[in-house]
Amino acid sequence: MNALYSLFAVFALVVIALVGAGAAGMEQLFGLYIPWLAIAVFLLGFVAKVIGWAKSPVPFRIPTTGGQMKSHDWIRHDKYDNPATAGQTFVRMALEVLLFRSLFRNIAVQRFGSAADGVDVKVRYASAKWLWLFALIFHYSFLVVFIRHWRLFLDPVPSFIVALEAVETFLQIGVPTLYMSGAALVLGATLLLLRRFLVPQVRYISQAADYFPLFLILGVALSGIVMRYWAKTDIMAVKEVTMALFSLNPAVHIEGVGAIFFVHVFLVSCLIAYLPFSKLMHMGGVFLSPTRNLPNDSRARYHRNPWNDPNVKAHSYTAYEDEFREKMIEAGLPVEKTLEEAAKTEAQ
Amino acid sequence: MAWNVKPEELLQYDYKVPQKNWMDVPPEFKPGTWCYPAKAEILEYLNKATKGDFPHIREWVPTDADWKLPEDWRERIKKGFRERLDKYRSFKVFMDVCVRCGACADKCHFYIGGGDPKNMPVLRAELLRSIYRGEFTLAGKILGRLAGARKLEEDVIKEWFLYFYQCTECRRCSLFCPYGIDTAEITMMARELLHLVGCNINWILEPASNSNRTGNHMGIQPHAYYGMMEFMCDDIEEITGVKVNCPVNEKGHEVLFITPSGDIFADPGTYTYMGYLMLFHEIGLDYTWSTYASEGGNFGLFTSDRMMKKLNAKMYAEAKRLGVKYIIGGECGHMWRVLNQYMDTMNGPADFLETPVSPITGTRFDNAAGTSMIHITEFTSDLMKHGKLKLDPSRNDDKIVTFHDSCNPARAMGLLDEPRYVIQNVCNNFVEMPEDTIREKTFCCSGGSGLNTDEFMEMRMRGGIGRGNALRHVQQKNGVNTLATICAIDRATLPPLARYWAPGVEVYGVHELVANALVMTGEKPREVDLRQEPLPGME
Numbered sequence: 023m024n025a026l027y028s029l030f031a032v033f034a035l036v037v038i039a040l041v042g043a044g045a046a047g048m049e050q051l052f053g054l055y056i057p058w059l060a061i062a063v064f065l066l067g068f069v070a071k072v073i074g075w076a077k078s079p080v081p082f083r084i085p086t087t088g089g090q091m092k093s094h095d096w097i098r099h100d101k102y103d104n105p106a107t108a109g110q111t112f113v114r115m116a117l118e119v120l121l122f123r124s125l126f127r128n129i130a131v132q133r134f135g136s137a138a139d140g141v142d143v144k145v146r147y148a149s150a151k152w153l154w155l156f157a158l159i160f161h162y163s164f165l166v167v168f169i170r171h172w173r174l175f176l177d178p179v180p181s182f183i184v185a186l187e188a189v190e191t192f193l194q195i196g197v198p199t200l201y202m203s204g205a206a207l208v209l210g211a212t213l214l215l216l217r218r219f220l221v222p223q224v225r226y227i228s229q230a231a232d233y234f235p236l237f238l239i240l241g242v243a244l245s246g247i248v249m250r251y252w253a254k255t256d257i258m259a260v261k262e263v264t265m266a267l268f269s270l271n272p273a274v275h276i277e278g279v280g281a282i283f284f285v286h287v288f289l290v291s292c293l294i295a296y297l298p299f300s301k302l303m304h305m306g307g308v309f310l311s312p313t314r315n316l317p318n319d320s321r322a323r324y325h326r327n328p329w330n331d332p333n334v335k336a337h338s339y340t341a342y343e344d345e346f347r348e349k350m351i352e353a354g355l356p357v358e359k360t361l362e363e364a365a366k367t368e369a370q
Numbered sequence: 371m372a373w374n375v376k377p378e379e380l381l382q383y384d385y386k387v388p389q390k391n392w393m394d395v396p397p398e399f400k401p402g403t404w405c406y407p408a409k410a411e412i413l414e415y416l417n418k419a420t421k422g423d424f425p426h427i428r429e430w431v432p433t434d435a436d437w438k439l440p441e442d443w444r445e446r447i448k449k450g451f452r453e454r455l456d457k458y459r460s461f462k463v464f465m466d467v468c469v470r471c472g473a474c475a476d477k478c479h480f481y482i483g484g485g486d487p488k489n490m491p492v493l494r495a496e497l498l499r500s501i502y503r504g505e506f507t508l509a510g511k512i513l514g515r516l517a518g519a520r521k522l523e524e525d526v527i528k529e530w531f532l533y534f535y536q537c538t539e540c541r542r543c544s545l546f547c548p549y550g551i552d553t554a555e556i557t558m559m560a561r562e563l564l565h566l567v568g569c570n571i572n573w574i575l576e577p578a579s580n581s582n583r584t585g586n587h588m589g590i591q592p593h594a595y596y597g598m599m600e601f602m603c604d605d606i607e608e609i610t611g612v613k614v615n616c617p618v619n620e621k622g623h624e625v626l627f628i629t630p631s632g633d634i635f636a637d638p639g640t641y642t643y644m645g646y647l648m649l650f651h652e653i654g655l656d657y658t659w660s661t662y663a664s665e666g667g668n669f670g671l672f673t674s675d676r677m678m679k680k681l682n683a684k685m686y687a688e689a690k691r692l693g694v695k696y697i698i699g700g701e702c703g704h705m706w707r708v709l710n711q712y713m714d715t716m717n718g719p720a721d722f723l724e725t726p727v728s729p730i731t732g733t734r735f736d737n738a739a740g741t742s743m744i745h746i747t748e749f750t751s752d753l754m755k756h757g758k759l760k761l762d763p764s765r766n767d768d769k770i771v772t773f774h775d776s777c778n779p780a781r782a783m784g785l786l787d788e789p790r791y792v793i794q795n796v797c798n799n800f801v802e803m804p805e806d807t808i809r810e811k812t813f814c815c816s817g818g819s820g821l822n823t824d825e826f827m828e829m830r831m832r833g834g835i836g837r838g839n840a841l842r843h844v845q846q847k848n849g850v851n852t853l854a855t856i857c858a859i860d861r862a863t864l865p866p867l868a869r870y871w872a873p874g875v876e877v878y879g880v881h882e883l884v885a886n887a888l889v890m891t892g893e894k895p896r897e898v899d900l901r902q903e904p905l906p907g908m909e
Binding site: 024027071074075076077078079080081082083084085086087088089090091092093094096097098100103104106118122124125127128129130131133137138139140141142143144145146147153157221222223224225226227228229230231232299300301303304307308310311312313314318320321322323324325326327329330331334335336337338339342343345346349350352353354355356 | 712
């Protein structure tokens with residue numbers, strides 16, 4: 023059900039764009055004002071969210087350590103899974119953000135044997151790198167597609183984007199030549215989607231908020247692909263619009279661009295406006311996760327907790343000895359006060 | 371509670387998920403899956419000691435329909451939730467960034483051994499997140515269930531109580547999460563919220579209360595504690611012919627030694643305790659024990675940050691009173707989580723102490739410069755590296771040993787190689803369990819975070835399947851008969867686990883193995899080990 027609702031929602035967005043920019047002729051709205059609004063919502067929302075997180079302190083250092091801590095110099099220190107310095111922590115974070123280190127570690131549980139085998143039933147673990155692979159395909163192709171789009175906003179087009187395109191199209195499939203990143207993005211999103219449909223446990227935990235962004239991104243990618251390979255949108259007209267977007271120039275005359283362009287732009291606008299309010303904020307959150315972005319150095323250095331309550335104190339030794347003094351003396355344990363001294367204090 | 375379900379019956383589960391949405395599956399309180407609520411007199415004492423941290427004391431049972439929650443329970447939960455979001459960035463970020471990828475799902479020992487989907491860490495966290503969305507986010511307020519939000523009903527509290535007391539805060543899921551979402555943090559917050567409406571369990575609060583009053587979680591009074599130590603010294607003399615010293619509550623020594631009190635009264639922990647006494651005597655360490663700070667294990671960690679701080683504060687208070695230079699801590703799991711990640715921040719800076727320096731080897735422990743507290747296996751491995759101990763590992767030749775990493779030293783600290791080094795110096799036969807079950811990927815004993823009680827035995831045995839299977843594997847393949855560990859809760863929970871899943875394997879503390887192999891000055895020819903069983907060749 024959650025998946026269906028999400029699919030309908032994305033269809034509805036497509037229809038809105040088709041009707042709005044096509045039939046109703048609101049090209050200016052869909053081509054300029056909605057994207058501007060979406061970017062503003064994204065920027066404000068993103069900043070507000072990160073500030074919101076940053077406002078809550080990190081009272082304690084709680085890194086999840088994934089290897090040997092720094093200890094004796096003759097014991098090999100696992101620097102990047104159990105960092106002791108800021109530099110090592112930086113490398114740990116880079117491995118996490120760029121290579122999805124934790125997902126690479128993934129293992130899957132498997133059960134062998136039947137219940138009748140009693141204690142000899144086996145629970146084993148197997149390497150499980152599918153999720154890591156799917157996620158890597160998805161995120162990196164998305165990144166390349168994103169960077170490739172800069173050519174539409176920049177004039178002249180920087181040489182690294184030209185180079186990127188050369189790499190992307192080296193297979194020379196079709197006319198215009200197929201961008202591999204576009205195909206990979208559709209593939210990645212589809213694999214992640216299939217995983218949600220086909221693995222019962224993952225389906226059980228999936229919400230509309232998990233399907234919706236995947237469908238939305240698929241919609242963005244497919245509309246882009248249709249525009250490039252089938253609808254053959256006038257690329258110069260598109261660039262005129264995007265340059266106008268980028269230079270905040272509302273005077274541009276948007277005509278003859280084709281409805282599919284507005285569908286694409288509208289879906290992108292929805293995606294970027296939706297991002298700060300959704301789980302897609304993991305993009306920013308991963309940098310703020312206290313189990314990953316802190317060195318494991320709290321025994322070596324003192325860290326202050328801003329809300330530490332000095333009124334929380336141990337049950338005092340004095341109260342302890344007052345309760346047990348007689349028995350302690352009898353057992354031959356040292357005490358601070360003899361029975362006479364204690365009696366005198368009490369009398370006062 | 372009598373519990374005698376056979377393994378083949380316990381294994382009648384699968385990983386199927388219900389057809390219904392999880393929000394429509396009500397919590398079910400089956401025997402063996404929940405712990406008894408805290409006794410009223412315990413709560414009354416704690417409430418007095420903390421000036422009101424344990425409100426709404428009443429008699430109640432989780433199987434009752436009416437939990438007699440306070441009238442304003444919703445407001446209490448909402449206010450408490452908001453306060454904790456503002457206090458902990460971890461909590462706030464973890465409420466927002468989960469993408470429900472499911473990488474954590476089959477990492478939880480309770481899910482692996484029970485198949486209840488609400489024990490998938492992602493879903494356990496959703497129990498809180500659904501309320502967070504409903505109460506604190508705009509999307510959740512408008513879209514409701516479509517945004518994964520739900521209303522705060524009494525069943526939610528019941529569900530929290532059931533599942534957040536089916537989490538041992540072992541952090542195995544956190545290791546695999548791409549954002550490092552730590553279910554232990556979430557469980558800690560949920561338990562704090564439950565305290566606000568008077569829902570808590572006795573097996574945590576009675577030890578916390580005892581630790582506060584008598585210094586140790588068993589409630590042993592100082593004279594009795596000292597009596598038990600003297601009794602152990604007599605045993606050591608009988609076995610080795612050496613009369614060891616046992617300084618207690620004495621001022622003016624260099625080192626204060628603190629270990630979990632579970633080890634003083636129950637086997638097999640007692641042998642580890644004897645091991646410390648023998649080692650320190652042999653090297654002539656200038657040290658003292660304390661009855662006031664006789665508990666390393668901190669049941670406050672499973673209660674609230676305030677209780678944790680309060681119990682932990684004793685260590686520095688006692689170190690200051692006795693005038694020691696630094697502290698050595700014994701073999702304990704969650705004690706080391708508190709010491710490594712919280713202690714200095716809560717109760718420091720420990721500027722009245724010094725950076726630990728081993729008086730025997732001169733090694734300076736710069737990794738503990740702030741806290742001034744080192745782990746016993748850091749200390750002992752250093753002695754061994756410098757050849758300061760005379761050891762006869764053949765005395766442990768009847769043992770084929772494997773090592774169980776305890777969750778907290780492994781995943782909150784990274785203490786992995788020191789205990790292995792110590793074991794390998796005192797045992798000739800050491801084998802590792804399969805790699806996905808050790809070191810940072812280690813499995814919980816399923817009794818951590820205050821759940822090592824007998825009424826919870828079914829869940830303990832279910833959760834124990836991961837460790838049990840790995841142990842059974844090396845037992846069959848390598849003839850392993852000894853499971854060494856550095857945690858007192860392990861020493862309490864692993865013996866029944868081993869009897870159930872890998873019968874024939876005995877549980878040992880690392881320093882019991884050290885003491886067996888330790889050749890002491892002036893000792894008589896040893897015929898028996900610390901358990902008074904004949905040494906190899908003496909049968």
